[in-house]
Amino acid sequence: MRKLPKITVWRAIFVAILMSGLYATYLRVFYGLGGSTNLSDKFPWGLWIAFDVMCGVGLAAGGFTLVAMVHIFNIEKYKPILRPAILTAFLGYSLVVVGLLYDLGRPDRLWHPLVMWNPHSVMFEVAWCVTLYSTVLFLEFLPVVLEKFGLHKPLEWIHKISVPLMILGVLLSTLHQSSLGTLFLIVPEKLYPLWYTPILPLLFYVSAIAVGLAMTIFESWHSSRAFGRALELPLLMSMARVLAVVLSVYLWIRFLDLSHRHVFGLLAQNRIETWLFALEILLMVVPMVLLYQQRIRSSPGKLYACAVMVVFGFIANRLNVGTTGLEAGSGTHYIPRWSEVAITLSIVAAGFATFRLIAEYFPVFEAHSQERAPSATQETEADTVEVA
Amino acid sequence: MSKAILYDSTLCIGCKACEAACAERWGLPYNDKIAAEEKISAHKLTAIETHGDKFCRRLCMNCVQPACVSVCPVGALQKTALGPVTYDADKCMGCRYCMQACPFQVPTYEWNSRLPKMRKCNMCYERQSAGKQTACAEACPVGATVNGERDELIQEAKRRLAEKPDQYYGKIYGIEEVGGTSVLYLSAVPFAQIGLRTNVPEEPLPETTWRVLELVPDIVSTGTVLLGGIYWITNRRAEVAKKEGRR
Numbered sequence: 100m101r102k103l104p105k106i107t108v109w110r111a112i113f114v115a116i117l118m119s120g121l122y123a124t125y126l127r128v129f130y131g132l133g134g135s136t137n138l139s140d141k142f143p144w145g146l147w148i149a150f151d152v153m154c155g156v157g158l159a160a161g162g163f164t165l166v167a168m169v170h171i172f173n174i175e176k177y178k179p180i181l182r183p184a185i186l187t188a189f190l191g192y193s194l195v196v197v198g199l200l201y202d203l204g205r206p207d208r209l210w211h212p213l214v215m216w217n218p219h220s221v222m223f224e225v226a227w228c229v230t231l232y233s234t235v236l237f238l239e240f241l242p243v244v245l246e247k248f249g250l251h252k253p254l255e256w257i258h259k260i261s262v263p264l265m266i267l268g269v270l271l272s273t274l275h276q277s278s279l280g281t282l283f284l285i286v287p288e289k290l291y292p293l294w295y296t297p298i299l300p301l302l303f304y305v306s307a308i309a310v311g312l313a314m315t316i317f318e319s320w321h322s323s324r325a326f327g328r329a330l331e332l333p334l335l336m337s338m339a340r341v342l343a344v345v346l347s348v349y350l351w352i353r354f355l356d357l358s359h360r361h362v363f364g365l366l367a368q369n370r371i372e373t374w375l376f377a378l379e380i381l382l383m384v385v386p387m388v389l390l391y392q393q394r395i396r397s398s399p400g401k402l403y404a405c406a407v408m409v410v411f412g413f414i415a416n417r418l419n420v421g422t423t424g425l426e427a428g429s430g431t432h433y434i435p436r437w438s439e440v441a442i443t444l445s446i447v448a449a450g451f452a453t454f455r456l457i458a459e460y461f462p463v464f465e466a467h468s469q470e471r472a473p474s475a476t477q478e479t480e481a482d483t484v485e486v487a
Numbered sequence: 488m489s490k491a492i493l494y495d496s497t498l499c500i501g502c503k504a505c506e507a508a509c510a511e512r513w514g515l516p517y518n519d520k521i522a523a524e525e526k527i528s529a530h531k532l533t534a535i536e537t538h539g540d541k542f543c544r545r546l547c548m549n550c551v552q553p554a555c556v557s558v559c560p561v562g563a564l565q566k567t568a569l570g571p572v573t574y575d576a577d578k579c580m581g582c583r584y585c586m587q588a589c590p591f592q593v594p595t596y597e598w599n600s601r602l603p604k605m606r607k608c609n610m611c612y613e614r615q616s617a618g619k620q621t622a623c624a625e626a627c628p629v630g631a632t633v634n635g636e637r638d639e640l641i642q643e644a645k646r647r648l649a650e651k652p653d654q655y656y657g658k659i660y661g662i663e664e665v666g667g668t669s670v671l672y673l674s675a676v677p678f679a680q681i682g683l684r685t686n687v688p689e690e691p692l693p694e695t696t697w698r699v700l701e702l703v704p705d706i707v708s709t710g711t712v713l714l715g716g717i718y719w720i721t722n723r724r725a726e727v728a729k730k731e732g733r734r
Contacts, residue, residue, distance in 0.1 A: 133598030143586035173721035204581020222560035
């Protein structure tokens with residue numbers, strides 16, 4: 100009984116978000132970007148690029164991270180959380196495309212980069228990688244759908260190409276996760292020196308791996324609550340250990356970079372960039388320190404809190420690079436209009452709802468042994484073992 | 488040989504004849520209200536700015552190695568051999584990366600249009616192709632804007648600096664900036680005082696991203712070998728372990 104009204108409140112919020120998103124969509128379609136955003140000639144990219152695209156792609160990084168861990172490095176124990184991670188990634192990329200449809204001036208020309216080439220453009224590379232990787236993610240998730248309907252023949256085909264497919268997926272992710280950072284190398288005079296660095300692509304790549312792991316912990320925790328499953332705590336604990344190490348590597352590279360570029364002096368200035376930088380770094384340092392402690396890792400609640408901090412630290416970093424860090428250099432201020440926020444929230448809400456729906460109707464968390472295809476044993480074995 | 492524009496701020500009288508000529512050439516409306524807007528926008532591709540008693544004219548710099556051309560994912564922007572940077576609106580998908588990348592904040596957008604385009608000066612590509620002057624240079628009554636070969640205009644600017652050193656700030660803006668631009672400026676005061684960006688690097692901006700992009704083939708080939716190799720080793724190990732019954 101106690102749970103019922105709580106769900107209703109969440110549903111009411113969900114509906115309210117979608118309604119505001121719907122009205123914002125109307126504004127976007129009929130009044131253009133000018134009628135729905137606070138973008139300007141001096142500030143052409145806002146929340147939809149910095150959050151919906153840059154954070155969206157990063158938060159979906161759990162897919163390639165876990166595929167690499169399970170299938171390339173053959174660490175089989177992580178298999179039970181592989182499927183939800185692939186689903187999160189696939190949904191993430193689909194939502195990135197939705198975000199792009201809002202942000203592009205001419206969404207009807209989304210396909211143009213695929214036929215009108217400019218290999219010198221980072222955006223061109225990102226467009227190709229994201230297109231190809233979405234296809235890879237679709238194929239990686241397809242076995243779940245095929246299992247559900249007992250289609251063994253196509254399941255076998257997919258299994259035959261699965262290894263090259265997964266290697267391709269990891270490569271494509273490596274390329275475009277880092278390329279989102281490369282996008283900003285073209286603005287050395289606009290991006291604040293705390294963020295502009297020639298190694299931006301490397302930092303984007305390492306932080307994407309970190310947030311991919313954090314998102315996997317985040318989503319395991321939520322789905323265990325939503326579906327009343329037992330939390331795969333030992334798994335998440337060992338993953339948290341990896342996360343702590345990745346965070347350390349990231350922060351160490353970040354520190355070395357700032358030190359070699361002699362920009363620490365900027366931190367003495369009392370300006371908004373200093374505080375946002377401090378916030379971003381704190382949201383990475385605190386969970387790193389905490390996650391090195393067994394006591395924190397073995398408590399589901401604290402583990403979850405750490406994952407959330409990493410996610411927010413990551414979001415803060417991407418928003419800083421994509422918006423706030425560019426304000427001073429662009430000679431203007433930018434605060435997103437309500438309609439930009441409404442559409443962003445709607446996309447996030449739609450993501451949560453779709454994940455829930457798919458997880459409810461498809462074998463995302465467990466593979467049923469009786470529906471296993473003969474040759475797809477490797478795919479389902481560990482899942483079955485874990486469930487049992 | 489490539490075309491360029493030399494704008495001499497010390498000669499400019501702020502009559503805005505260039506603005507009117509530019510509007511006419513693009514078929515854009517022009518009236519007193521638009522004339523009073525001292526910034527370039529989607530309906531005003533060149534603008535005379537007032538900085539105290541000095542004037543400065545803003546227009547697309549048509550860079551020698553333009554950032555906008557390098558970043559455009561669909562190749563809608565092109566650097567022509569003639570000098571102008573042209574734009575093909577039929578290719579443009581509206582990602583606005585050109586606007587973000589431009590160090591001079593030149594490209595502008597039709598924000599309130601349902602089917603928007605980017606807008607910027609293209610140094611009268613059509614007119615110059617036909618051997619004519621740019622509309623602005625033709626309209627300028629005092630010769631503050633002149634149009635010609637870039638090399639010759641640089642020589643002309645140097646001649647002016649040498650002839651009247653006391654009337655000029657002793658530099659030409661546009662020779663070194665971002666690897667060179669097709670619009671060159673002369674001024675009586677340091678360039679920052681007439682609103683020109685002085686913090687732009689001397690390195691052509693496309694280099695900054697190309698340094699990383701050119702690694703892509705190496706990353707793909709090395710990555711394939713590395714990941715394939717790791718897969719082969721780890722799975723082989725697991726298979727052997729399975730065979731020996733150690734699992």
